[in-house]
Each structure stands twice: as structure tokens, then as C-alpha cells.
Amino acid sequence: MPRRRRDPSDLTPREAKERYLRRRRTDATEKSVAGFHGRLKLFVEWCEGVGITSVGDLQPYDLNEYFDLRSGDVAPSTVEGEMYTLKKFCEFLEQLGATDDGLAEKVPIPDVPEDARSSDTKLDSEAARNLITFHRENPETFGTRAHVLLELAWFTGARQGGLRALDIRDVYPDGNYVEVRHRPSTGTPLKNKFHGERAVGVPSQTMNAVQLYIQRNRYDVHDENGRQPLLASRYGRPTGNTVRVWSYLATLPCTAGSCPHGKEPPVCEWTERNHASKCPSSRAPHHIRTGSITWQLNSGIPIEVVSQRVNAGVDVIEEYYDKPSPEELWRRRRQQMEQRRNYLDNLDLDDE
DSSP, X not given: OOOOOOOGGGOOHHHXXXXXXXXXXXXXXXXXXXXXXXXXXXXHHHXXXXXXXXXXXXXXXXXXXXXXHHHTTSOHHHHXXXXXXXXXXXXXHHHHTOSOTTTGGGSXXXXXXXXXXXXXXXXXXXXXXXXXXXXXXXXXXTTOHHHHHHHHHHHHOOOHXXXXXXXXXXXXXXXXXXXXXXXXXXXXXXXXXXXXXXXEEOOHHHHHHHHHIIIIXXXXXXXXXXXXXXXXXXXXXXXXXXXXXXXXXXXXXXGXXXXXXXXXXXXXXXXXXXXXXXXXXXXXXXXXXXXXXXHXXXXXXXXXXXXXXXTOOHHHIIIIIOXXXXXXXXXXXXXXXXXXXXXXXXXXXXXX
């Protein structure tokens, strides 16, 4: 006699979460899956705490109760992300036949104002210019890892994962460009997988710095997969956290001038590796990316071109990355007005 298959509604919240994560690994990066795990882990622990032992028992009231709990603990933008993940999880449960149809539509998602959804923190274009100019004019720091990281992050607008993924073979000096490649089997997946692959042109001075770095300052190492990471530590390819630390150190403003916060650099703990993130002016790779995208748009590059360079949709750029100051915004509007002047002749009443 065949064994009766388990009713999916009897799955515990923890079992259902693990099944959902296995499904998502087929269409999401490990980093994204880790994010889903972190958000759903909180929900599973709450279910276990209130006595919900099977997903078939989930009701809209439970989802609202959990929403009320999280809304009192974290920022609205964080709640929005958590509840969106929970909605996708409930859609998966519906597909399994584990819950009532329509449960996912009952997941409350806050209507977060646009200005609260994304941070305005970015590496300011003036700060980037000062730091890059300092390195380019200083023989002692030209072509160092900090210099090259800053040049590549600023002029490509790449994500942290894209910078970490670069190999020496991805550098093309003759064409002044680098290739960002998706290589998940050897430890460097891109956020958008193969859709994130692209070639990105950089200025000749950036490429000169990269070449000198490879020749003189890069650690001559391979990673555990036999690849030669471009931005290398003495042990091989850096972790994502290490790249973030390097970014904070590379954007310390005292590198190129006096401290804007009244500190004395020789004795300031913010200049130390483990404390650089505490400096109010230091920036993570995401902040450099935001500053770079804003600067590219301020420079008159069409948003469709910037979209291709940085591998982000136009709508995503407009909502999350384009953070011009009021002065930059008006400068951009004046540039757009000048571009439209070509059409003024069409408004001549004497030509009718």
C-alpha cells in the first residue's frame, strides 16, 4: 500500500521557510537568499513563540499582529522589506496548497515615503575629486590599492560584489575598459547574474593607475579557485567585508587634506582599520556607487547610458541612486534648458 504523502499545510513554519529558500536558490544569488533567510527567520521565531505549529493555521490576523510587532521595533523602510519578503513567502505557500488562497494579499506592507526608503548618503563629487586628484598628483600613493579601488569604484559605479569579482584578466589597457563577469562557480556571483555582465570604459588615467598597481603594488596571489583577483589581499581574494573596510579607509577625507571634523589624523582612531567606518565622512562602496551615479547624471550623461554602465534600471536609479543636492539639481536643469534651445526656432511666430 503506497505511503500517504504529507499534507503541505502540516509543514511547520521552519520547514516551509527552508523549502522556500531552496526554491529561491534557483533564481537568486546566495547573498539575496541570505537576506530572505534573515527576514523570515524572525517570522518563524515569532510563529513558534505564539504557538503556530503549521503554516495551514496562518490567518490574516496573524500577519497583522506580526506587522504591528515589527513596526514598533524597526524603521519603516526595514518593515517594508521584511513584509515584502513575507508576502513572497506566502505566495509560495499558496502555490504549494499549504494555505488558503489570497493569504499573500493580506500581508500588510507599509506605504513608505520615497525620501524614507533610501538614504541620501553618498560620496560627494567634490570629495571624490579631491581624493582622486591627490593620488594622481602624489607619486607615493599613485597606483596603490586604495587609489585603484577609489578610481574603479567612482568611474565604473560598480557594486561591491562587482569590484570584488574583478580579475587581472578583466583589465583591458589597450581599450581603457574593464569587464565585470558573473562567475558563481568560483565564488564571485553578480547581483543580476549574467544580466549584470558588462564592459565599462574608464579614463586613461584610471587605467594607468591600475597598470602600475598590478606591476608594483598588487600582492602576487591567487584565490582558492586559482584565479588572480585584481583587488587582492595578501591572502587572496578579499571578502565583501574586507572590501567595505578598504572603502572606508580610501575615503577618509584627511588623506587629501585637513580633517573636517577637528581631529588630528596622527592620533585619530578613525584612521585605524577597525574604526574607519566611524568617521562621518568615510563611505562604503554603496555610497561611492550612489555618488558616482549622481555625478554621471550631473555630467550630462543620459540616464539610459548610466543605466547600462552601472547595471541598474532607470526606475531604480531615479528612486535609489540619483541624489543631487539642490544646487546640482538646478545646474542639471539649466543644462537641460540649454539642450532644448535648439527648438526655440520652432517657436518663431513669424515663420507661421
